[in-house]
Amino acid sequence: MIDLNMYPINRPLLMVANAKDKFDENLKLTDEESIQTLRDVLSSLVDWTRKLQR
C-alpha cells in the first residue's frame, strides 16, 4: 500500500463484532448502528477521494 502511494482512511472504522447477530439469514445487514457507520465510511471515502483528485 505504501509502495502504491495509497491514502488509507483511518476513521470512521466499521467493526462488526458478533457478526452472526447483525445479519439475517439471507446475509442482509440488519444492525442499524453498523448501517449508519457504513454510510459514514462511504461518505468519508468519497469525500476524501474527491479532495485528492483535485
Add this chain to the structure above:
Amino acid sequence: MEKSSTLTILGISGSGRKRSFNSALLEAAKPLLPPNTTLEVFDVSRLPLYNQDLELDLPEVVKELKKKIRRADAILISTPEHNYSITAVLKNAIEWGNRPPRDVRGAANPLQSSAPQHRYEEEREPSSTFDRS
C-alpha cells in the same frame, strides 16, 4: 465539474467464503452509496498465490484485477481478522497490486486514478465461530 463526475469504488473482501459476512458488508454498502458513486466487487480469492515466476506471464485473473484497480477511484476493503492481522487472501491481493513494480501506479498522476484510497472495514467474529473455509 469534479463533483458531478461519477466515482468508481472497487470492493475487495478478505474472505472467499460463500457466506462471508465481509462480502455481505460490501453488498450492504451498495444501497448506502453517496450520489454519483458506483461500487463493483472483485473476488480476490480467485487469485493464484503470489509468486514472482508468474510475473513473466501474468495470469488472466491478475490482469483483470489490475485493470479494475486502474479504473477505480477508491478501494473499499472488508476483511476478517485472522491471527490479529488481515487475511492471507487479502495480503495476497495486495502483493499482486504492487507487483510487478509500477504496474498499477503507472505513469499517470499518482494522486489521480492510479492511487486509490484504501479503507479497512473489519469484521470480528468470536473465535468459536471463526470459519476459515
